Amino acid sequence: MIYISKDYVNDTLKWDNKAAAHCKDGEIVVFETRDCYDNSITSSERPLGDRSDALSNPVTGALYVDGAEKGDILKVEIRDIKLRPWGVMRSSNIGGVFHEKYDKREAVIYSIRNNKILFDDVLELDVNPMIGVIGTAPEGEEGIPTITPGKHGGNMDCKKITTGSTIYLPVNVDGGLLSMGDIHALMGDGEVFICGLETAGEITVKVSVLKNIKLPVPFLYSGEKVMTIQSAETLDKAGDMAAKEMFEFVKNASGQSDLRTGMLMSLISDMAVCQVVDPLLTMRVEFPLEVLEKYGYKLP
Structure with missing residues (x-):
């Protein structure tokens, strides 16, 4: 150690x-x-x-x-x-x-x-x-x-x-x-x-x-959910960035179409504020990993 x-x-x-x-x-x-x-x-x-x-x-x-x-x-x-x-x-x-x-x-x-x-x-x-x-x-x-x-x-x-x-x-x-x-x-x-x-x-x-792994970093696994975390000048922008990063991740991990991916995220993903006090503001989007595992995805 x-x-x-x-x-x-x-x-x-x-x-x-x-x-x-x-x-x-x-x-x-x-x-x-x-x-x-x-x-x-x-x-x-x-x-x-x-x-x-x-x-x-x-x-x-x-x-x-x-x-x-x-x-x-x-x-x-x-x-x-x-x-x-x-x-x-x-x-x-x-x-x-x-x-x-x-x-x-x-x-x-x-x-x-x-x-x-x-x-x-x-x-x-x-x-x-x-x-x-x-x-x-x-x-x-x-x-x-x-x-x-x-x-x-x-x-x-x-x-x-x-x-x-x-x-x-x-x-x-x-x-x-x-x-x-x-x-x-x-x-x-x-x-x-x-x-x-x-x-x-x-x-x-x-x-x-x-090596040779693609993830929308910074990326978090916590409490049975995966999370994209993004920071920007406004919460709106940070939230949009985190949601779009998660969209692409979910689409690739599940093999869903753009239409189905958007629908799935609207049903079971959650968006949350991390902090509102730093030079850039931070938002996260959470998605249950077990759903992606049903489609055969394994988190590295």
Whole structure:
């Protein structure tokens, strides 16, 4: 098993990110992560954090996957997400659906105990750990900041990227350069406040290389459904992109005509918001895998 410590972090996903570790096809890798505030907020009394050099949304990596070449796909099976025993949320007066209600930034530290979030004296919430940022190095010279989602994955903030799910990501450069972080102990679809319950932890994954496979990456298998995830300037555009990606996938996997594919999707696919707070907004379209398996499709 390979362990990548939180000392190896980036705030931009880029072709020249230094490899923190190498792994072989099919190996188990543990990523130790910082929270999205770079572990700088340790008290509700200091909502701006304890360090002026804190990175924005740092991710741990990059992992160089031996044998991964441009055009391949990385299959990342999420085996476990371990959480720090507390998380933090911070208001924003510039982002989030409710930002006009806040004239300054305020932070609240929440304890996590026995898989419960102690919200206040009345309410305890079950944790549902998820990975906010997971991605590979994108195409191009400039790179993409870790606060931004895209075709490479990135800050998708999709709550379905959790223990037991599998995310498929593109290989745009040799090795793929996989990174991840921004763990949330809990987050609702939309992330409407500006954040989830942000925390640090350890993510255990199995990483495999798929060659000569076509999938509409980023692509997710979670909870008996497959999902296309797309990000754009508006929710309408992101939703259209995700739906059209799923349409082509379902058509090819089932052998249906355009007419029947559209009808089938309208009957049993679901469209959902992932997040509305990042530089690009993210939508997903879900489709039950068992339906495609009836037509002989096998997910790689």
